Amino acid sequence: MNRMLINIDYNKLKKYIVINIIDFECILVNKIHTTYHIIEDETGYKLTDVLEVHFLETPKLKRAQELKDINDSILDWLEFIDAKSKEGMKMLAEKNENIKTAYEILERASKSKEARMAYEARQAEIMDQMTREKTAREEGLRKGIEQGIEKGKIENARSFLLLGVDIEKVAKGTGLSIDFVKKLKDEMN
Secondary structure, three states, X not given: OOOOOOOOOHHHOOOEEEEEEEOOOOOOOOOOEEEEOOEOOOXXXXXXXXXXXXXXXXXXXXXXHHHOOOOHHHHHHHHHHHOOOXXXXXXXXXHOHHHHHHHHXXXXXXXXXXXXHHHHHHHHHHXXXXXXXXXXXXXXXXXXXXXXXHHHHHHHXXXXXXXXXXXXXHHHHHOOOHHHHHHHHHHHO
16 A cells, blocks of 8 residues: 655635535535544544634525524525625624625725726735735745754864864865855964
């Protein structure tokens, strides 16, 4: 049997949440909102918290009072998404500040093709800016690490020179050039 070992740095895994809002009943559980994780079949042991899958079924809204399985905020969002009229959406927006924000964005984006294109361009620019900032942070971190490593090599070389280790061995042990180690030794004297 072939075994493949995957080397994963679990600290770098980000939580991945999938939200499926569907307009048909597909889950045979009598709930509007169901949540799933990866668990071991026999023991029920949850493998990880980094994956979570949600199903929200709008047809079950008609039975919301009967099911009583959903918090009011999620229920408001589902009613907003499933609203049949602008008035219904507006009423829900007045109840909930987050829905109000979504409603305002929806109104702006739906006014005209040009407004929608401008909104999408603005959103794309925001995402691009966030990507540029993240890349700059990562590059700064990488450079900082490289500088720290170089500083560590120089400090090690100084320590070895103080102990009397010859220049060639110091250069070989630290990865610094012989010329650099010679200059370092000259500065120390």
